[in-house]
Amino acid sequence: MNLDGAVPVPAWQTHNLVLAHDVKPGESRTVQLTISKSYAGADIRIPVSIWRGEQTGPTVVLTAAIHGDEINGTGIIRQILTDRVLDLKRGTLILVPVVNMFGFERHTRYMPDRRDLNRCFPGSYNGSLASRMARSFFDQVARNADYGIDLHTAAVRRTNFPNVRADLSDPKLAEFARAFGSELLIDGRGPKGSFRNAACRAGCATLILEAGEVWKVEQTIVEYALRGIRNCLAFLEMIDDEMRPLPYCIITDSTKWIRAREGGFLTFHAAPGDIVAKGDPIATNTSLTGDKRNLVRAPRDGIVLGMTTLPAVSPGSPICHLAYAKKGELRKHERAVGRLDDDSLYGRIKDDLAVSLMVRHPDSN
Numbered sequence: 001m002n003l004d005g006a007v008p009v010p011a012w013q014t015h016n017l018v019l020a021h022d023v024k025p026g027e028s029r030t031v032q033l034t035i036s037k038s039y040a041g042a043d044i045r046i047p048v049s050i051w052r053g054e055q056t057g058p059t060v061v062l063t064a065a066i067h068g069d070e071i072n073g074t075g076i077i078r079q080i081l082t083d084r085v086l087d088l089k090r091g092t093l094i095l096v097p098v099v100n101m102f103g104f105e106r107h108t109r110y111m112p113d114r115r116d117l118n119r120c121f122p123g124s125y126n127g128s129l130a131s132r133m134a135r136s137f138f139d140q141v142a143r144n145a146d147y148g149i150d151l152h153t154a155a156v157r158r159t160n161f162p163n164v165r166a167d168l169s170d171p172k173l174a175e176f177a178r179a180f181g182s183e184l185l186i187d188g189r190g191p192k193g194s195f196r197n198a199a200c201r202a203g204c205a206t207l208i209l210e211a212g213e214v215w216k217v218e219q220t221i222v223e224y225a226l227r228g229i230r231n232c233l234a235f236l237e238m239i240d241d242e243m244r245p246l247p248y249c250i251i252t253d254s255t256k257w258i259r260a261r262e263g264g265f266l267t268f269h270a271a272p273g274d275i276v277a278k279g280d281p282i283a284t285n286t287s288l289t290g291d292k293r294n295l296v297r298a299p300r301d302g303i304v305l306g307m308t309t310l311p312a313v314s315p316g317s318p319i320c321h322l323a324y325a326k327k328g329e330l331r332k333h334e335r336a337v338g339r340l341d342d343d344s345l346y347g348r349i350k351d352d353l354a355v356s357l358m359v360r361h362p363d364s365n
Contacts, residue, residue: 017144018050018059018092026054033140035101036133044102048141049081049095057091057238061145061204062229064096066118066152066195068103068110073151073209075217076225085226091238094145099137099195107215109156119191121198134195142199147176147236148206149229150196153214159353160306161272162211162224163323165190168251173205179235180207180228181246183333183346184303184323187253213309213356220349227345248336254324255305258282260313264293267311269362270320271354273346274304275330275337281362282320285313295362298322301330309356 021031032045062080064073077097080086086093098104100117111117115130122142123135142148154160163184166177177185190197190208199206209228212221227244234241260266264285270276276298283296296319306321313319325333340346 017048017094017140018052021050023050023052023092025052025056027052033137035136035140036129046096046098046101051086051088051093051095053088053090053092053238055090057089058146058236059092059094059144060147060149060233060236060238061094061141062096062149062151063099063141063195064151065098065104066100066150067116067155067214068098068100068106068108069156069214070109070151070153071104071215072153072212072217072221073225074098074104076151076222076229079222079226080229086230086233087239088233089238089240091236093233093238094141096141102133109214118195119193121193121195122202138195138198138202142195142204142206143202145199145204147232148196148199148204149180149232150199150206150208151225152208152210153212153216154210154306156214157310158306158308158318158321159213159272159356160210160321161304161353162209162221162349163305164207164209164228166196166207167200170200170205173200173207176205176232176235177207178249179232179243180209181231181244181249182209182228183246183249184305185249185251186255186305186323187251210306212353218352220345220352224345224349247339248332250303250323250325250329250333252323252325256299256322256324257318258296258299258320258322260285260296260315260317260319261294263314263317264288265311266296266308266313266319268307268357268359270298270304270307271350271357271359272304272307273350273353275302275334276304276322277301284362296320300324303330303333307357311358 028051036044111130120134164182165186168174196206302322305323
């Protein structure tokens with residue numbers, strides 16, 4: 001330690017990730033990136049794969065499991081790595097299947113110091129365990145990238161219909177986010193301390209994909225994310241592939257959680273991805289013996305962005321996360337969905353996510 005009490009920064013944490021590991025054009029390499037120390041003083045490492053195209057181009061980083069229990073993204077990155085589904089021609093792709101190794105190994109969202117790693121970026125070498133790990137990862141990875149795609153799921157006991165979130169006031173990031181090709185695009189900078197917020201401030205234009213549940217690798221979510229990642233890399237001309245545009249995209253900066261008025265047991269009437277009109281039933285709240293207490297209705301027209309998967313609620317428990325679109329946008333959405341094939345990815349995702357819920361017509365209670 002220095003005389004002023006500051007912790008000296010290890011030399012390996014100041015390196016350019018690609019140059020430090022001597023990854024040449026046309027090569028790929030998996031390295032073990034040191035990001036912290038164990039209680040016994042041993043290095044804590046995470047695997048990072050680095051792919052370089054033959055030609056120069058931007059650097060894109062794919063990250064997953066910043067929350068250690070959100071492993072859909074881990075499955076997405078693993079499929080890219082194992083099936084070699086991307087033929088990189090230009091630029092550099094950095095793939096990080098697990099960022100929060102502490103949480104991943106314990107199947108939990110948090111770090112051992114009970115902090116949320118995704119509220120600690122860019123971090124500090126003089127801070128808490130989570131803050132130091134965030135800074136170590138940030139300096140070695142985010143500062144070496146031009147773009148980022150951070151893969152997340154809903155929190156425990158919830159599920160999310162796929163949606164991309166990005167700060168659309170940044171023209172560079174707005175183009176990148178639209179290129180992903182998501183039916184729902186949520187405009188916002190992200191919480192203070194989040195990886196995407198800090199990365200954007202450092203010049204790495206980063207979006208996040210929110211999709212699915214914790215502790216699962218859901219095949220339709222993997223398919224959805226791979227399509228979006230391909231679109232982004234095609235947009236940057238890093239791969240020779242055609243972008244796959246969607247028939248519509250709803251952009252909004254307005255979302256709201258609908259919460260339980262009183263405790264009880266829910267019967268759901270809507271599922272993730274559904275369009276609801278003002279007054280439509282979302283869930284019926286009953287006692288454990290089936291006596292009806294109240295009907296939860298949509299306060300406005302919207303799209304079901306996410307839902308609880310736990311039917312038992314207490315007063316104030318979140319039930320349904322609604323995204324509100326501009327006037328007329330929902331009708332465009334409905335018409336576009338009506339033109340989709342029965343086996344479209346959109347329809348298959350809706351069906352798969354609804355498996356976690358018992359959805360019934362309100363008249364059947």
